[in-house]
Every structure is written in C-alpha cells, then in structure tokens.
Amino acid sequence: MKALVEARDLTMRFGGLVAVSEFSLAIPKGAIVGLIGPNGAGKTTCFNMITGFYRPTSGQVVLDGQDITGLPPHLVCRAGIARTFQNIRLFGNATALENVLVGMYVRQKTSWWQSVVFWPAALREQETQRTRAMELLAAVGLTDMAAEKASSLPYGAQRRLEIARALATGPRFLLLDEPAAGMNPQESQELMAFIRRIRDDFDLTILLIEHDMKVVMGVCEHIAVLDYGVTIAEGSPAAIQANPKVIEAYLGEEALAHA
Amino acid sequence: MNRSLHIILNCGVVGCLGILLALAERFLDGYSIQILNLVAINILLALSLNLIYGFTGMFSLGHAGFMAIGAYVCALLILTPDQKATLFLLEPAYPWIEAAHAPFLLAVAAGGLAAGAAALLVGIPLLRLGDDYLGIATLGFAEIVRVLANNLPRITNGALGFKGIPAYADLWWNYGWCLLGLLIVVRLLGSTTGQCLKAIRDDEIAARAMGVDAFRLKLLSFTLGAFFAGVGGGLLASLLTTIDPKMFLFTMTFNVLMMVVMGGLGSVTGSVIAGAAVTMILEWLRFVENPITVGNLTLPGIPGMRMVVFSLLLIAVILFRREGLMGTREITWERMAAWVRRGRTA
Ligand SMILES: Nc1ncnc2c1ncn2[C@@H]1O[C@H](COP(=O)(O)OP(=O)(O)OP(=O)(O)O)[C@@H](O)[C@H]1O
Ligand SMILES: [Mg+2]
Numbered sequence: 001m002k003a004l005v006e007a008r009d010l011t012m013r014f015g016g017l018v019a020v021s022e023f024s025l026a027i028p029k030g031a032i033v034g035l036i037g038p039n040g041a042g043k044t045t046c047f048n049m050i051t052g053f054y055r056p057t058s059g060q061v062v063l064d065g066q067d068i069t070g071l072p073p074h075l076v077c078r079a080g081i082a083r084t085f086q087n088i089r090l091f092g093n094a095t096a097l098e099n100v101l102v103g104m105y106v107r108q109k110t111s112w113w114q115s116v117v118f119w120p121a122a123l124r125e126q127e128t129q130r131t132r133a134m135e136l137l138a139a140v141g142l143t144d145m146a147a148e149k150a151s152s153l154p155y156g157a158q159r160r161l162e163i164a165r166a167l168a169t170g171p172r173f174l175l176l177d178e179p180a181a182g183m184n185p186q187e188s189q190e191l192m193a194f195i196r197r198i199r200d201d202f203d204l205t206i207l208l209i210e211h212d213m214k215v216v217m218g219v220c221e222h223i224a225v226l227d228y229g230v231t232i233a234e235g236s237p238a239a240i241q242a243n244p245k246v247i248e249a250y251l252g253e254e255a256l257a258h259a
Numbered sequence: 260m261n262r263s264l265h266i267i268l269n270c271g272v273v274g275c276l277g278i279l280l281a282l283a284e285r286f287l288d289g290y291s292i293q294i295l296n297l298v299a300i301n302i303l304l305a306l307s308l309n310l311i312y313g314f315t316g317m318f319s320l321g322h323a324g325f326m327a328i329g330a331y332v333c334a335l336l337i338l339t340p341d342q343k344a345t346l347f348l349l350e351p352a353y354p355w356i357e358a359a360h361a362p363f364l365l366a367v368a369a370g371g372l373a374a375g376a377a378a379l380l381v382g383i384p385l386l387r388l389g390d391d392y393l394g395i396a397t398l399g400f401a402e403i404v405r406v407l408a409n410n411l412p413r414i415t416n417g418a419l420g421f422k423g424i425p426a427y428a429d430l431w432w433n434y435g436w437c438l439l440g441l442l443i444v445v446r447l448l449g450s451t452t453g454q455c456l457k458a459i460r461d462d463e464i465a466a467r468a469m470g471v472d473a474f475r476l477k478l479l480s481f482t483l484g485a486f487f488a489g490v491g492g493g494l495l496a497s498l499l500t501t502i503d504p505k506m507f508l509f510t511m512t513f514n515v516l517m518m519v520v521m522g523g524l525g526s527v528t529g530s531v532i533a534g535a536a537v538t539m540i541l542e543w544l545r546f547v548e549n550p551i552t553v554g555n556l557t558l559p560g561i562p563g564m565r566m567v568v569f570s571l572l573l574i575a576v577i578l579f580r581r582e583g584l585m586g587t588r589e590i591t592w593e594r595m596a597a598w599v600r601r602g603r604t605a
Contacts, residue, residue, distance in 0.1 A: 051468060053464070053468075072467070073467040073468050074467050074470050074471055074472045074473070077467075077468060077469060077470030078470050082468075082469070082470075083468055085465065085468075089462050089464065089465035089468075090462075090465070091457065091458045091461040091462055091465065091466075092461060092462075093457070093461055093587060094454065094457060094458070094461065098454050098457075101451050101454045102451075102454050102455055102458040102466065102469055102471065103469045103470070104451060105451050105452065105454070105455045105469070105470065105471055106469065106470025106471070107470075108451055108452075112447055112450060112452035112453075112479065115446060115447070115449075115450035115451075115452065116442075116443050116446040116447055116450070117446075118446075122450075126450060126451060129451055165469060166469070168469075169469055169470050
C-alpha cells in the first residue's frame with residue numbers, strides 16, 4: 001500500500017536535549033495509526049514537526065509524495081493536514097459555529113473585500129460555509145450547541161468541537177493529540193467508534209497520540225512507540241503488547257491487565 | 260430575523276440620521292455643530308483602533324502617526340497653490356507640493372491611502388513582534404512621523420504647520436465617512452475573514468493550525484485601521500482648519516485609546532457609544548478649566564485639568580468595569596427585538 005504521509009528520520013533538538021531522534025513512520029492512506037510512549041517521550045514534538053510548528057533539526061515530512069518540511073503551519077494545513085491540541089485550544093469567546101467557520105477559511109475562494117461590497121459570489125460562499133459548518137457540527141453531535149460559547153461547553157463536547165473545526169479545513173490527514181484525555185470510560189468507548197466513523201465518512205488517514213491503552217489498542221491498526229525520543233517498537237497492537245521492550249519502557253502491568 | 264428586514268431597518272436608521280443632521284444644520288449653533296462633527300470623527304477613529312486592537316489583538320500605539328499622515332496629505336491637497344505660496348514662510352514648498360491639488364473627497368481618500376501605505380511599510384517588519392514590543396515600536400513610529408513633520412519644512416512647513424485649511428468637513432462629509440467606515444468594518448467582521456481576525460486575537464497558534472495566515476490578516480487589519488485613522492486625520496484637519504506637529508502628540512493616541520477601552524475592546528457599538536460620549540464629556544469638562552466661583556470662594560482655572568478628571572474617569576472604568584461599557588457584546592436588531600419581547604411579556 002502506498003504511504004500518504006511519511007516521516008523520514010525526523011530529529012528535533014532543543015539545545016542539548018534531543019527531544020525526538022530519527023523518527024520514521026510511513027502511514028498508508030486510510031489507516032488509523034497510534035503514537036504512544038511515556039510522558040515527555042516526544043510525541044507532541046513529532047506532531048509539531050509534521051504540522052510546521054517546529055522546523056525539524058533534520059529529516060523530512062512528505063505528504064503524498066510532496067516534501068512539506070519547513071512549511072509554515074497555515075500552508076501545511078492548506079496542503080491537507082489538520083490537528084487537534086493536547087490542551088484543547090478553542091477560540092473560547094466564539095460560538096461553536098464560529099469556531100468551525102474559522103476552519104472553513106483556508107478553503108475560502110472569495111476575498112474579504114467581496115463580502116464587504118455584497119459581492120454575490122461571496123454572499124453565496126458565506127451561506128455554504130454556514131451550511132457546511134452546521135453539517136460538521138451535526139456530524140460530531142453538537143447541533144444543539146451551535147450558538148453556545150465554546151468555553152462554556154462540557155469537556156467532551158469541546159474535544160469533539162475541536163475535531164469538527166479540524167475537519168472544516170478539509171484535511172486528508174488528521175492528527176489527534178490525546179483525544180480521550182479527561183473522558184470517562186463510556187465516552188472513550190464512544191470516541192473509538194467516532195474516530196472510525198470520521199475516518200470512513202471524511203476519507204481520512206489518522207495519526208493519534210493516546211495514553212488510554214484501551215482506545216489505542218481498540219482503534220489503531222498500527223502503533224509506533226517512542227521512549228526518550230527514540231522509536232523502540234512499531235507494529236500491530238498485538239505485536240506491541242507482546243513486545244518486551246515496550247512492556248519494560250511503558251506499558252507495564254497496566255497493558256497486560258487489558259490484554 | 261431575515262436579511263431584507265435588516266436592510267430596511269438599517270436604511271431607516273441612516274434616513275433618520277440624515278433628517279437629524281439636516282435639522283441640526285438648520286437649527287443648532289456653530290459650537291454644537293462643531294461637537295457633532297467631532298463626534299463623527301472620533302467614532303471613526305475609535306472604530307479604526309478597535310479593529311486593530313480590540314478585534315485583532317494588536318496593541319498598537321501609532322494612531323497619532325497615521326492621523327498625522329492623513330491630516331497632512333489631505334491638507335496639502337485641499338489648500339490652493341496660492342494659499343501654499345503664502346503659507347510656507349520658512350522655506351518655499353517644493354514645486355510639486357505647491358502644485359498638488361485635489362477635490363475634498365479625493366484628498367481625504369488620499370490621506371487614508373497614505374496612512375494605509377505607511378502601515379503596510381511599518382507593519383511588515385513590526386507585526387512579527389510580540390504584543391508589548393509592537394506597542395513600543397508603533398509608539399516610536401508615531402514619534403518619527405511627528406519629528407519628520409517638524410523637520411521637513413519644504414513639505415510640512417515645519418513647526419508652524421498649516422493655517423486656513425478650507426473648512427469642507429461639514430456634518431455630511433464627516434458622518435458620510437463615519438458611516439462608510441462602520442459599514443466596511445461591520446461587513447468585514449461579520450464575514451468568515453472577520454471570524455479569523457478574532458480567532459487570531461483569541462489564540463494565534465490555533466488559528467494558524469487551522470490554516471489562517473495570521474501575518475497576512477494582521478497586516479490587513481492594521482492597514483485598514485490605519486486607513487481610517489488617516490481619513491479621520493484628514494477630516495479633522497479640514498474641520499479645525501489648522502494643523503501643526505504638536506497636535507499629534509501621544510495624547511491624541513491616548514484619547515482614542517480611552518474611547519476604545521471605555522466602549523469595550525471588541526465591540527463596534529461600544530466604540531460608537533464611547534466615541535460620542537467621550538467627545539461630549541471632554542467638551543463638557545472644559546468648565547473645570549475655567550475659574551469657578553462657589554459662594555465667595557473663587558477657584559482658579561487650571562489648564563489641563565479636564566484631562567486629569569478624564570484620566571480619573573478612565574481609571575475608574577478599569578477598576579470597576581474592566582471590559583468597558585459593552586465588553587465584546589454588540590447591540591443588534593436581534594437583541595433589541597428580544598428586549599422588546601421581554602418588555603411586553605413582563
Ligand atoms: N519548545 C520546546 N523547547 C524545549 N524543549 C521542548 C520544547 N517542546 C518540547 N520540549 C521537550 O521535549 C520533550 C518531549 O516533549 P513532548 O511534549 O513532545 O512529549 P510528549 O511525548 O508529548 O509528552 P506528554 O505525554 O506528556 O504529552 C520534553 O522533554 C519537553 O520538555
Ligand atoms: Mg504531548
């Protein structure tokens with residue numbers, strides 16, 4: 001299978017600290033891949049390199065055959081990569097609908113001045129953006145909360161809103177940074193089905209960071225394990241659970257209990 | 260509420276304003292009309308700074324600089340060549356400065372465009388700076404503009420400035436430009452691009468991750484705000500008929516900033532209300548600068564006293580109502596309809 005996204009020997013140094021060292025991962029189109037590892041292993045740093053927030057010290061990010069290393073975040077997003085944040089970063093003052101509208105901007109065809117002068121094409125586009133944003137809110141089950149302030153939404157709803165906002169940018173590749181953090185067992189159960197559903201409905205390829213092993217093992221087809229910036233294992237959930245290095249570094253008894 | 264009803268209501272408001280202005284022009288004395296003119300210009304200025312600071316989150320202290328550019332460009336274009344020949348006492352104006360002439364509409368627009376161009380020029384390096392640095396750097400920019408105005412006698416007539424600028428800026432021009440500014444800013448903020456400006460203000464990192472070219476949009480907001488600051492400066496030049504570099508000290512920026520903060524950072528209606536209120540309060544406070552007699556006690560008038568009183572007022576606002584009059588809320592037709600409905604059921 002052809003890889004949609006490829007990280008090639010990505011290394012990130014902060015002064016003397018090597019946060020990530022020669023991280024390589026090929027993600028096939030349509031896959032759901034997990035990135036796990038103990039706290040501080042360098043998972044979020046990988047996301048930041050892929051999405052253009054950090055310029056890797058060395059290595060490359062390739063999307064669909066195109067080298068996107070070092071592009072600024074907004075161009076990475078335009079190229080088709082969207083993400084969510086470990087600590088939810090919504091526009092708190094804006095409504096849920098407005099949050100999703102911001103995501104639509106990157107695909108906007110008309111210019112700001114056309115809306116100012118009531119240009120018909122701009123008005124039409126604004127209408128379709130709204131309709132589309134409402135559809136996305138419906139897809140994540142937030143129709144009733146469209147007019148609520150984002151900061152006033154319950155935690156789980158905020159996580160889903162952040163995903164809806166990311167979907168609005170029309171991504172091919174979606175990165176989720178700890179989507180199950182702070183969710184109760186039932187919510188994370190629903191989250192797994194939700195992740196599979198958006199993968200199918202929106203034709204996505206997904207890379208997710210997650211500490212909740214039930215979620216990781218339940219939803220991911222392929223898993224990479226980082227420890228102190230080094231990739232110590234890669235393979236199917238079953239292989240990862242059986243890998244002694246992984247058990248030693250990270251999973252311990254907790255994973256064995258779930259296995 | 261549907262769009263055509265909105266348009267009808269808005270046209271109604273503009274129509275009422277027109278009637279009120281016609282009545283004011285006919286029945287009010289010159290002093291009151293002058294205040295009404297200042298109200299329009301100050302609303303425009305507050306709106307333009309609110310776009311930059313309140314809606315896009317860029318703490319800019321360069322407004323006096325943009326206003327000065329607009330004022331000088333506009334004044335130079337509406338002064339006749341003959342007037343300019345007699346005005347430039349220290350050194351004669353450059354021939355192209357003396358010859359330049361344009362009708363008022365174009366002169367004001369040119370003032371705005373010049374200010375916008377200056378904003379583009381300083382914005383490209385400055386807008387990459389963080390918040391506090393931007394404030395200091397734009398403050399420096401405004402000071403540079405003022406020093407240039409003082410030291411380019413063949414263009415600006417140096418410290419003497421201009422006198423006898425044609426007084427074209429009547430109620431119609433001032434409120435016309437003010438409405439145009441309101442229309443453009445409200446339309447922009449209501450669009451998806453406007454949502455992105457607010458998104459940059461709330462969380463620039465998240466906005467960039469969502470594909471928003473933050474630098475470009477910040478530059479847009481900064482330039483558009485500076486354009487209307489330049490327009491306001493041009494109108495002010497024609498309203499006051501004299502300008503000189505001292506007029507564009509930091510106090511000018513401070514006044515506008517006060518209106519924005521009092522009205523609410525991120526509220527257009529707040530800027531409109533505060534622009535009008537602050538202008539009137541500042542006029543009304545002039546009495547504290549005159550000698551006051553209470554019984555047989557006479558207090559001497561202290562020049563500058565009204566700014567002291569005013570600053571105290573501002574401190575009080577910051578202490579007791581940090582978010583200003585409106586916060587980030589707006590008075591919209593929907594909200595008014597809701598009030599009416601609630602009033603009826605109560
Ligand atoms: N901008 C930065 N400057 C300096 N050090 C950084 C920076 N970003 C990350 N680091 C360091 O890099 C290492 C990896 O951090 P990262 O956030 O990627 O870990 P993580 O795997 O996401 O951990 P967690 O599970 O806690 O989220 C940490 O030691 C962190 O302190
Ligand atoms: Mg992390």
